[in-house]
Amino acid sequence: MAYSDKVIDHYEHPRNVGSLPKNDVNVGTGLVGAPECGDVMKLQVQINPETGVIDDAKFKTFGCGSAIASSSLATEWLKGKTVDQALAIKNTDIVTELALPPVKIHCSVLAEDAIKAAIEDYKKKREESKPGAAVGAHAQPSA
Amino acid sequence: MKLPIYMDYHATTPVDPRVLEAMLPYFTENFGNPASRNHAFGWAAEEAVDKGRKQVADLIGAKPKEIIFTSGATEANNLAIKGVVEMYREKGNHVITCVTEHKAVIDTCKKLEKQGGRVTYLPVQKDGRIDLDELRAAITDKTILITIMTANNEIGVLQPVTEIGAIAKEKGILFHTDAVQAVGKVPFDVNQVKADLVSLSAHKMYGPKGVGALYVRRRNPRVLLAEQISGGGHERGMRSGTLNVPGIVGLGKAAEICQADMVSDTARLLALRERLNEKFHQNLDEIYINGSMEHRLPHNLNISFAYVEGESLLMGIADVAVSSGSACTSASLEPSYVLKALGAGDDLAHSSIRFGLGRWSTEEEVDYIVDKLTNVVRRLREMSPLYEMVKEGVDLSKMQWIAH
Numbered sequence: 364m365a366y367s368d369k370v371i372d373h374y375e376h377p378r379n380v381g382s383l384p385k386n387d388v389n390v391g392t393g394l395v396g397a398p399e400c401g402d403v404m405k406l407q408v409q410i411n412p413e414t415g416v417i418d419d420a421k422f423k424t425f426g427c428g429s430a431i432a433s434s435s436l437a438t439e440w441l442k443g444k445t446v447d448q449a450l451a452i453k454n455t456d457i458v459t460e461l462a463l464p465p466v467k468i469h470c471s472v473l474a475e476d477a478i479k480a481a482i483e484d485y486k487k488k489r490e491e492s493k494p495g496a497a498v499g500a501h502a503q504p505s506a
Numbered sequence: 507m508k509l510p511i512y513m514d515y516h517a518t519t520p521v522d523p524r525v526l527e528a529m530l531p532y533f534t535e536n537f538g539n540p541a542s543r544n545h546a547f548g549w550a551a552e553e554a555v556d557k558g559r560k561q562v563a564d565l566i567g568a569k570p571k572e573i574i575f576t577s578g579a580t581e582a583n584n585l586a587i588k589g590v591v592e593m594y595r596e597k598g599n600h601v602i603t604c605v606t607e608h609k610a611v612i613d614t615c616k617k618l619e620k621q622g623g624r625v626t627y628l629p630v631q632k633d634g635r636i637d638l639d640e641l642r643a644a645i646t647d648k649t650i651l652i653t654i655m656t657a658n659n660e661i662g663v664l665q666p667v668t669e670i671g672a673i674a675k676e677k678g679i680l681f682h683t684d685a686v687q688a689v690g691k692v693p694f695d696v697n698q699v700k701a702d703l704v705s706l707s708a709h710k711m712y713g714p715k716g717v718g719a720l721y722v723r724r725r726n727p728r729v730l731l732a733e734q735i736s737g738g739g740h741e742r743g744m745r746s747g748t749l750n751v752p753g754i755v756g757l758g759k760a761a762e763i764c765q766a767d768m769v770s771d772t773a774r775l776l777a778l779r780e781r782l783n784e785k786f787h788q789n790l791d792e793i794y795i796n797g798s799m800e801h802r803l804p805h806n807l808n809i810s811f812a813y814v815e816g817e818s819l820l821m822g823i824a825d826v827a828v829s830s831g832s833a834c835t836s837a838s839l840e841p842s843y844v845l846k847a848l849g850a851g852d853d854l855a856h857s858s859i860r861f862g863l864g865r866w867s868t869e870e871e872v873d874y875i876v877d878k879l880t881n882v883v884r885r886l887r888e889m890s891p892l893y894e895m896v897k898e899g900v901d902l903s904k905m906q907w908i909a910h
Contacts, residue, residue, distance in 0.1 A: 374822075399852035401834060403891055423890060424891065425813060425814065427818050
């Protein structure tokens with residue numbers, strides 16, 4: 364099985380490995396996948412509440428080289444994007460950029476899921492941190 | 507030291523130069539067909555085949571007439587199982603095997619089930635061995651064959667074949683063992699094991715690919731097989747097809763060398779394996795050996811490096827040839843069924859690496875691999891969300907994962 368040069372580059376020099384403070388209200392964390400499936404991605408975004416722009420992104424991934432490359436690439440793309448722009452990133456963009464073979468498409472799907480989960484987590488935390496949110500949350504649980 | 511390093515001797519082995527040298531004349535000047543009984547070319551070929559047959563028989567304590575040459579162990583396994591089931595169908599239709607067998611056995615058994623046969627797949631214990639009480643309990647009056655491998659190709663675990671053979675003999679059931687990984691590596695004697703059928707292959711013991719053999723017992727009992735390949739009635743009618751003379755010469759020579767060098771080879775490989783194992787344990791925490799260390803081939807080590815995935819490990823050691831039980835390295839996208847059967851959890855199957863040492867493995871290679879892999883494991887653990895969570899005190903088994 365041959366890897367594309369871009370996959371190898373991300374594997375050997377992963378961008379933005381690490382963790383952001385997960386309790387920070389401006390940080391959203393997405394944790395997707397399962398150990399028994401062979402891949403788990405943790406992707407975090409730090410969003411400027413004034414501008415809605417992602418000013419930092421970090422990842423940690425348990426998975427094959429393509430999973431590591433997909434999440435590394437995702438963090439690279441996320442920085443500087445607005446939340447809406449981030450949500451517009453599709454797994455097929457990752458497939459194309461990394462030249463992933465068909466058997467590795469699920470790695471890109473996982474990366475897209477991780478982005479969405481991180482942003483959802485951020486939105487949820489923002490909602491809950493608003494004054495009176497606790498009452499509101501009880502009255503109308505968010506999905 | 508030459509790169510890349512080969513440490514995947516369970517997959518295949520290089521042909522020993524002495525084996526190749528013995529084979530070469532049988533491609534060119536001695537090219538005859540051993541079935542040509544009326545001229546010197548045929549006689550020379552027949553003589554070579556007879557010698558090969560004796561060399562193979564000697565290695566496993568058999569008689570030359572009990573050796574049936576095949577294209578390899580897959581064919582030998584197919585012939586043994588299908589041949590017995592077809593021949594003894596009046597007696598019964600039940601076969602007992604085990605979940606960690608090679609696919610050549612498992613898939614053959616599955617096919618038999620589709621054709622109306624009954625198969626029991628015994629589970630294995632944590633150490634990779636079957637429970638003999640479960641074997642006894644699985645036997646019915648319809649059981650005609652027990653097929654359990656001698657040594658496993660992934661975890662190198664040795665099954666209690668001598669005990670299995672005794673149980674089979676006591677019950678009057680035929681016993682077949684796929685001994686591909688064991689023959690030539692550890693002592694194996696058909697009479698001590700009381701095996702009726704034994705599969706072996708040349709390319710796992712420094713012989714060529716494309717040739718193997720099935721031992722078929724001729725006395726106590728005389729085992730009969732229904733042929734699976736019909737034709738000129740070669741090999742006592744059990745396997746037709748012109749004999750692969752150079753291959754058989756190579757298999758014979760390989761067997762002779764393995765027999766002569768077994769004691770010294772085993773001691774050397776065991777020392778290398780212990781070195782590999784000890785160094786990994788010195789360097790890294792949370793690594794787990796898959797399968798019994800006590801009942802194991804001397805040249806096998808199978809380790810799970812927890813919290814890192816196997817394919818990403820292999821990617822970091824591109825100049826070393828080993829293999830992984832990770833789903834990502836398999837065609838089926840499933841993690842190793844052998845490791846899953848040990849019950850250690852799929853996550854450890856994904857994190858496993860199989861090391862297969864062999865005749866040309868060196869201490870220098872072992873040290874190189876340990877250093878290199880240690881660095882990769884450390885680097886990938888820094889990148890692993892699972893390792894981070896465990897260090898924070900999270901119990902991964904209690905997490906709600908979103909399977910995909």
